[in-house]
Amino acid sequence: MKLHRITTTAIAGLFAATALVACGSDSDGSSTTVADGTDGVTIRIGTTDAAKEAWTVFEEKAADEGITLDIVPFSDYSTPNEALAQDQLDVNLFQHLKFLAEYNVGSGAELTPVGSSEIVPLALFWKDHDSIDGIEGESVAIPNDPSNQGRAINVLVQAGLVTLKTPGMVTPAPVDIDEANSKVSVIPVDAAQAPTAYQEGRPAIINNSFLDRAGIDPNLAVFEDDPESEEAEPYINVFVTKAEDKDDANIARLVELWHDPEVLAAVDRDSEGTSVAVDRPAAELQEILDRLEADQANS
Incomplete structure (x- = not known):
């Protein structure tokens, strides 16, 4: 089945249009909803990540269920939530819970997680080393963006390399590190520059997307955070809808289809074996989101 795909440019044009047509409306202007269990629906x-193999397999699985996926690809991380909030999407899948919390608090939106997909561990790399033995005294390059900096510091906490002044912080900053009781120091850099630091011989925490671009084998990591730990919960990737659509049965079916063995196998190939499937109930995801939003609002 050949499905229509809308570019981000087209979405921007839709946002600017004065005669904006609501998502799912009929040609006569009456509102329609996705009927539960009905073949021929479009979501x-x-x-x-539209270009990845997993999305092709996912699209085929949905088609087998009578659901047409209208996959809208984005090249940035801010537009997908805006598109959802403005009814240009029914659901999105690109972000972890912490990113969603930051968006909701910053925008006043109430976008809601309805299912989980996977978590991609964040890892420490050290050229020509296969463990963290001997790393004491080194300066570790970490991403400087808010979403990843705190997680990177907590990777070092889990590795026993950094001690925080206040244990258990979800998003610590370099100022929160107890330098006197830590084994390494940190140097925040633009996430895209972390691979360069690694190639120069400095230990570095590198996001998966930049590993791929730099041609670095993700299996060379000397340490990574534990996807089963409480510290990793903010980084569970989720399906997100508007609050009023959280009980949509067809979207719930999409969440189930993402966990089909063939889709999961494709996700594994896409991530070179680094992603870990996560299947958490929507209620648990919402509880985590609530905690993160409270923390974000008080920061």
Whole structure:
């Protein structure tokens, strides 16, 4: 089945249009909803990973269920939530819970997680080393963006290399590190520059997307955070809808289809074996989101 795909440019044009047509409306202007269990429905879903194999397999699985996926590809991380909030999407899948919390608090939106997909561990790399033995005294390059900096510091906490002044912080900053009781120091850099630091011989925490671009084997990591730990919960990737659509049965079916063995196998190939499937109930995801939003609002 050949499905219509909308570019981010087209989405921007839709936002600017004065005669904007609401998502799912009929030609006569009456509102329609996705009927539970009805073949032939179309669901608009946004992602930043549309080119990956998993999305092709996912699309085919949905088609087998009578659901047409109108996959909307995005090249940035801000537009998919705006598109969802403005009814240009029914659901998106591109972000972890912490990113969603930051968006909701910053925008006043109430976008809601309805299912989980996977978590991609964040890892420490050290050229020509296969463990963290001997790393004491080194300066570790970490991403400087808010979403990843705190997680990177907590990777070092889990590795026993950094001690925080206040244990258990979800998003610590370099100022929160107890330098006197830590084994390494940190140097925040632009996430895209972390691979360069690694190639120069400095230990570095590198996001998966930049590993791929730099041609670094993710299996060379000397340490990574534990996807089963409480510290990793903010980084569970989720399906997200508007609050009023959280009980949509067809979207719930999409969440189930993402966990089909063939889709999961494709996700594993896409991530070179680094992603870990996560299947958490929507209620648990919402509880985590609530905690993160409270923390974000008080920061």
